[in-house]
Amino acid sequence: MKKQIVVFGVVFLALAKASYSQTSSSSISQGTFHSSSAQAAANGDFVHTLMQHDPWDRAVFMDGGFGTSGETSDHFLNAGVRLGKVLTDPALPGVLRGQFEYAIELIPYWQAFTPKQTYTLTTVNPPRLVTTGGTYPGLSMTPIILRWNLVRWKRVMPWVQGAGGLIWTNHKFPPNGSRGTSVWNFEPQFGLGIHYFVKPGQAITFAANAVHISNASLGDANPGINATVQFQLGYTWWK
Numbered sequence: 176m177k178k179q180i181v182v183f184g185v186v187f188l189a190l191a192k193a194s195y196s197q198t199s200s201s202s203i204s205q206g207t208f209h210s211s212s213a214q215a216a217a218n219g220d221f222v223h224t225l226m227q228h229d230p231w232d233r234a235v236f237m238d239g240g241f242g243t244s245g246e247t248s249d250h251f252l253n254a255g256v257r258l259g260k261v262l263t264d265p266a267l268p269g270v271l272r273g274q275f276e277y278a279i280e281l282i283p284y285w286q287a288f289t290p291k292q293t294y295t296l297t298t299v300n301p302p303r304l305v306t307t308g309g310t311y312p313g314l315s316m317t318p319i320i321l322r323w324n325l326v327r328w329k330r331v332m333p334w335v336q337g338a339g340g341l342i343w344t345n346h347k348f349p350p351n352g353s354r355g356t357s358v359w360n361f362e363p364q365f366g367l368g369i370h371y372f373v374k375p376g377q378a379i380t381f382a383a384n385a386v387h388i389s390n391a392s393l394g395d396a397n398p399g400i401n402a403t404v405q406f407q408l409g410y411t412w413w414k
Contacts, residue, residue, distance in 0.1 A: 254282065
């Protein structure tokens with residue numbers, strides 16, 4: 176942060192000296208910096224005004240989605256919070272120009288809705304019918320979110336990310352007949368989205384994530400859910 180302040184100060188000082196040669200260097204540098212930021216915000220350039228400070232972001236969101244391939248009857252709904260920090264200055268040319276962000280998510284409300292299944296349990300005498308599936312309440316944490324924010328535009332900021340998380344459910348998920356699975360599952364994922372700034376430092380967030388769910392053979396069996404598609408709507412505050 177100190178390095179960035181020094182760089183900005185030198186740039187603004189040079190511009191100020193060219194325009195106002197009779198004003199002291201330090202006063203001009205400070206005044207030009209605030210004037211430039213205010214002018215950028217006034218022109219609706221919310222992205223560049225914000226991202227030059229490598230800000231923190233806080234968000235609330237809701238996700239909803241469904242399974243693909245053989246799991247199209249599985250549906251998901253969750254809600255949570257996110258905390259992130261922009262760590263780098265802009266890099267790369269053209270439309271790829273962006274800044275790297277690290278973030279974490281906590282989802283205290285996580286729900287999976289699956290079709291109920293009935294099978295015959297033959298390990299007991301006499302055999303009996305058992306029903307699995309239904310609703311699976313739980314919670315999730317995603318401690319690793321690696322995001323690239325694209326900063327070419329003024330009021331919208333697209334991004335792409337890769338992430339990895341952990342899910343706990345109050346009974347074994349996903350349902351797998353008599354073999355069982357695990358209450359713990361991992362969720363590697365890839366997503367893309369966009370922030371639309373409604374005012375300086377505040378944005379509506381839209382996203383889509385492809386999420387794989389698997390217990391990595393920690394359970395009785397590991398059928399997993401190869402891919403789910405989940406859509407996100409959220410609101411993000413930057414500071």
